[in-house]
Amino acid sequence: xxxxxxxxxxxxxxxxxxxxxxxxxxxxxxxxxxxxxxxxxxxxxxxxxxxxxxxxxxxxxxxxxxxxxxxxxxxxxxxxxxxxxxxxxxxxxxxxxxxxxxxxxxxxxxxxxxxxxxxxxxxxx
Numbered sequence: 001x002x003x004x005x006x007x008x009x010x011x012x013x014x015x016x017x018x019x020x021x022x023x024x025x026x027x028x029x030x031x032x033x034x035x036x037x038x039x040x041x042x043x044x045x046x047x048x049x050x051x052x053x054x055x056x057x058x059x060x061x062x063x064x065x066x067x068x069x070x071x072x073x074x075x076x077x078x079x080x081x082x083x084x085x086x087x088x089x090x091x092x093x094x095x096x097x098x099x100x101x102x103x104x105x106x107x108x109x110x111x112x113x114x115x116x117x118x119x120x121x122x123x124x125x
Contacts, residue, residue, distance in 0.1 A: 021082060022075055029071050036064055059092030066090035 009015065039061050046054045067090050070083040081087060 025071050025074055025083065029068065029075070032064060032068050032071070036061070036068065039064065061092075063090045063092035 039057060043053055043057045043061065046057065067084060070079070070081075070087075070090065073079040074081065074083055084090075
């Protein structure tokens with residue numbers, strides 16, 4: 001790398017603006033971590049008292065963990081996209097993923113299977 005390239009990099013406002021955003025998101029990450037621990041404790045006590053987890057806390061926990069992941073991607077230069085509030089808040093879709101597993105198995109169409117068997121037996125006779 002030559003001196004001109006180094007000088008260009010050091011004076012580039014793009015890098016310095018990113019540093020400012022990285023410092024802001026690093027502070028936000030610390031706050032989000034505290035909120036996550038409060039959520040974990042609340043979910044534990046809710047589960048301890050009621051015997052079940054709270055679906056709203058689970059959904060929020062999912063979206064918060066996705067947000068933390070997005071912030072970490074930005075901080076580690078894995079993504080140039082700034083997280084919330086510069087993008088939409090992540091969806092809390094933990095239930096959708098759990099429900100998708102159950103719905104992903106499609107029932108076998110027994111009529112179609114019967115038709116195939118019937119057609120095969122007709123050809124054999």
